[in-house]
Amino acid sequence: MSDQTRTTGLIVALDTQSPAQASQWAQDVGPAAGMLKLGMEFAYAAGFQAVADVAGGRPLFLDLKLHDIPNTVGSAVRALSYLRPRMLTLHAGGGRAMMEAARKACDEAFPQGERPLLLAVTVLTSLDDQGLAETGVEDGARAQVLRLGKLAVQSGIDGLVCSAQELSMLRAELGDNPVLVTPGIRPAGAASGDQKRTMTPAQARDAGADWIVVGRPITQAADPAAAAAAIAAELAG
Structure with a gap:
């Protein structure tokens, strides 16, 4: 699929510890959001039944960034299967064996046709x-993203979570098949917050994103429904 014909969906990040707040946001943005993201902050504060309640049958991006020994990650994937997420994240830095264990667990624990997309x-x-140099990665973000991206694809992972600034590189190196999900998206004029590598929704779409993740520019807007609709319109335009 060429970038010119790529359809890019909007994932709205419901980053809160409050089930009531998350439910209200989910209702507000529902018409514009292709998927709702609930992550560690919400799941750890409110529990996994609240995750199911807030999702309410809507497509769920469960962003837990699993990272542990292979057996533990595989067991975690099986334990989460009742939530039926559409997407589930893990850290590519956990290595090949861990990612292969997650894929095997998905194949075994989910009914045929209902397996979530595993995203590294x-x-x-x-x-x-x-920041990467401080962890011992001396050749920068782009090299590390490509290294881990290739490893993830080789390990049976469906797609990657990456910065918009690496999208074009990953498409050139890995082709159209990996699903690329891009956080750190900020509409023109929005504050970058703690995101270091950002793009606008249209820029991310044109660079090859299948999905973009937007949180605070929507949920902290005076009118979250209008903010989500505006981003969805930008993606469609």
């Missing part, structure tokens, strides 16, 4: 080259 997080969008 390459480099967090809050990290820049300096």
Whole structure:
């Protein structure tokens, strides 16, 4: 699929500890959002039944960034299967065996046709080259994203979570098949917050994103429904 004909969907991040707040946001943005993201902050504060309640049957991006020994990650995937997420994240830095264990668990625990897309997080969008160097990665974000992205695809992972600034590189190196999900998206004029590597929705679409993730620019807007609709319209335009 060429970038010119790529359809890019909107995932709205419901980053809160409050089930009531998350439910209200889910209702507000529902018409514009292709998927709702609930992650560690919400799941740890409110529990997994609240995750199911807030999703309410809507497509769910369960962003838990699993990262542990292979057996533990595989067991975690099986334990989460009752939530029927459409997408589930893990850290590519956990290595080949861990990612293969997650894929095997997905294939075994979910009914045929209901397996979620497994997405590997390459480099967090809050990290820049300096931050990576502090962890011992000396050749920068782009090289690390590509290295981990290739490993993830080789390990049976369906797609990647990556910065918009690496999208074009990943499409050139990995082709159209991996699903690329891009956080750190900020509409023109929005504050970048703690995201270091950002793009606008249209820029991310044109660079090859299948999905973009937007949180605070929508949920902290005076009118979240209008903010979500505006981003959806930008993606469609």
